[in-house]
Amino acid sequence: MQMTLAINGQQHDVDVPAASLLVEVLRDTLALTGTHIGCDTSQCGACNVLVDGRAVKACTMLAAQAQGMAITTIEGLGTPEALHPMQQAFREAHGLQCGFCTPGMVMAGMEMVRKHGTRLTPELVTHELEGNLCRCTGYINIVKAIVAGAAAMEGAAHA
Amino acid sequence: MRDFALHRPANVADAAAAFMGEGGEAAYVAGGHTLIPAMKSRLRMPDALVDLGRVGLSGITSADGRLWIGAMTTHADVAAGATAIPGLASLAGMIGDAQVRNRGTIGGSLANNDPAADYPAVALALDAVIETDRGSHAADDFFQGMFATALADGELITRVGFAIPQQSAYAKFRHPASRYAIVGVYVARHAAGWRVAVTGAGPGVFRWAEAEAALAAGADTAALAMPADDLNSDIHASADYRAHLCGVMLKQAIASLN
Numbered sequence: 536m537q538m539t540l541a542i543n544g545q546q547h548d549v550d551v552p553a554a555s556l557l558v559e560v561l562r563d564t565l566a567l568t569g570t571h572i573g574c575d576t577s578q579c580g581a582c583n584v585l586v587d588g589r590a591v592k593a594c595t596m597l598a599a600q601a602q603g604m605a606i607t608t609i610e611g612l613g614t615p616e617a618l619h620p621m622q623q624a625f626r627e628a629h630g631l632q633c634g635f636c637t638p639g640m641v642m643a644g645m646e647m648v649r650k651h652g653t654r655l656t657p658e659l660v661t662h663e664l665e666g667n668l669c670r671c672t673g674y675i676n677i678v679k680a681i682v683a684g685a686a687a688m689e690g691a692a693h694a
Numbered sequence: 695m696r697d698f699a700l701h702r703p704a705n706v707a708d709a710a711a712a713f714m715g716e717g718g719e720a721a722y723v724a725g726g727h728t729l730i731p732a733m734k735s736r737l738r739m740p741d742a743l744v745d746l747g748r749v750g751l752s753g754i755t756s757a758d759g760r761l762w763i764g765a766m767t768t769h770a771d772v773a774a775g776a777t778a779i780p781g782l783a784s785l786a787g788m789i790g791d792a793q794v795r796n797r798g799t800i801g802g803s804l805a806n807n808d809p810a811a812d813y814p815a816v817a818l819a820l821d822a823v824i825e826t827d828r829g830s831h832a833a834d835d836f837f838q839g840m841f842a843t844a845l846a847d848g849e850l851i852t853r854v855g856f857a858i859p860q861q862s863a864y865a866k867f868r869h870p871a872s873r874y875a876i877v878g879v880y881v882a883r884h885a886a887g888w889r890v891a892v893t894g895a896g897p898g899v900f901r902w903a904e905a906e907a908a909l910a911a912g913a914d915t916a917a918l919a920m921p922a923d924d925l926n927s928d929i930h931a932s933a934d935y936r937a938h939l940c941g942v943m944l945k946q947a948i949a950s951l952n
Contacts, residue, residue: 536700553700553743556730577731578871580793589770589796595730596797597723599700600747646792665873666791 538602542567543611549598557601558582558593561608569609569638573668580667583639583646584608590646592666609638612645620691621645621684630680632671643667644681653689655682695733699742706751706827706850709744713848716742722850724766724802727794751801751852760823760855765801772800780952781862781880782820785812788866790873801851807898809840809926810874814899816864818891819880820856827852839898859884865946866894867939869930876931879943881909881951890944895925895936905944915944 536553539546540560549564561567561584573581575594582593585607613619618626621644631637647655647663660678669677701712713720718741723729732738751766754775761778773787773795789795789803789812803813804824814837817824822833827850836844845851862882866875875894879902882889888909890902908915922937931939 552697554695554697554733556695575734577727577794580791583793586796590793591796592793595727595794597700597726597730597743597745599702600723600726600745602702643792646796650792663792666793 536599538599540598540601540606541604542606543608544605551598553597553599555598556594557584557586557596557598557606560598561593561606567608567610571635571638573636573639578668579636580639580643581636583642583667585642585645588649590642607642607645609641612641620687621648621681624684624687625677625680628676628680628683630672630677631669636667636669636671639667640664640669640677640681641684644684647681648685648688653685655685657682695730696736696739698740701742701744702748703744703746704748706749706852709746709749710827710848710850712742712744713850718742720744720848722746722805724799724805725768725797726802727790727798728802728806728808746801746850752799756858758855759858761858762853762855763800764853765804765851766799767801769795769798769800769803778858779820779856779862781859781864781882782816782856785816785864785866785880788812788864788868788873794873800854804836804854805843805845805851807837807841807843808874809896809898810869810872810876810878810894811899812864812866812875812878812893815875815878815880815891815893816856816862817854818899818901819862819882819889820859821884821889822857823855824851825853825855826850834901837899842898857884861951863947863950863952865943865950867943877936877939877943879940879947881905881944881947883909883951892920892940892943895920895940897924897926902940902944909948915948916941918944 571581573579577595703709720742721740751764776783817833859882866878878893890905920937920940922933925933927933
């Protein structure tokens with residue numbers, strides 16, 4: 536099936552089976568491997584991407600359903616040289632250990648800023664983070680990172 | 695996931711035509727947050743999917759004492775927008791997690807009628823009218839047991855009208871991983887009387903007549919005991935445990951009526 540996907544501001548024409556999940560096209564067809572597959576059962580949130588600004592689990596959406604929508608993956612946020620403030624906050628707060636869940640966690644943070652603005656409380660972040668699993672950190676530093684990352688986005692061009 | 699033919703119609707009539715035109719098994723996909731996992735595990739293997747993402751049908755309006763919600767409205771949008779019925783908005787905000795709520799839809803949830811889903815409880819307690827491309831159904835007749843509804847093959851929900859109650863609230867004891875209700879109780883006070891709906895506990899959503907009568911009589915609901923005989927029993931909770939939870943959730947819902 537021919538489809539065109541708008542990913543990180545760029546149009547991609549792909550020819551994939553109709554049954555292809557968004558995360559499969561991102562990773563396998565387009566080599567955008569920053570989006571991870573943790574559970575593949577809509578639980579863990581490692582595959583979070585933004586679709587028209589909203590965080591969704593890319594393992595539970597057909598690529599075909601994302602046609603005509605603006606998709607943002609972790610590759611579209613920052614670069615290794617110039618991290619997005621939300622990514623920088625994860626680095627500074629040590630909001631990761633193995634890093635596998637991190638792309639989804641960063642995207643979850645972006646979703647919280649979209650919904651609630653840049654002044655987040657740890658309680659709100661903890662509640663909003665229930666769709667993201669981490670098996671290393673115990674979440675404490677992830678919550679700190681998202682609170683700090685959101686604050687750093689205040690007034691920034693990234694917000 | 696096994697491959698399938700995919701239709702992406704732009705309106706309800708074309709969606710129904712695409713569904714009915716399929717020779718094999720066809721399925722509508724709304725938010726896909728039940729269907730896609732079921733297809734991945736091959737519990738469902740439709741030959742064709744009709745994606746409803748382009749047909750419209752989302753939005754919230756108020757008319758004739760009812761709050762009307764388009765079938766494709768996401769849980770997130772109901773949580774944020776159903777301010778006329780705080781209990782309904784609160785219920786929508788308890789479904790799944792933030793990402794699930796961004797994709798899952800009210801129409802999809804009602805059509806699926808999972809015995810542990812949240813929306814069937816509020817639809818029953820708020821005497822909902824479920825409109826389709828072919829007519830309408832009263833909630834009292836719509837839910838027909840586990841994953842069964844009054845919908846005919848290919849019949850498509852277009853919008854749902856909830857009677858705006860004087861007061862209502864939902865209390866849910868959720869499974870910590872799936873976030874479905876182990877037991878959820880929705881209590882609503884209407885001008886015409888009380889309605890209490892229970893989800894998660896039995897093989898399908900049901901009204902708790904004894905609780906409704908007790909509330910109508912102003913009697914003490916703490917004395918109510920849900921019989922465990924017909925309730926679900928599984929690795930998560932025994933029937934007796936669920937029966938007890940019905941009373942606890944009823945108490946919590948009554949305490950948070952608004």
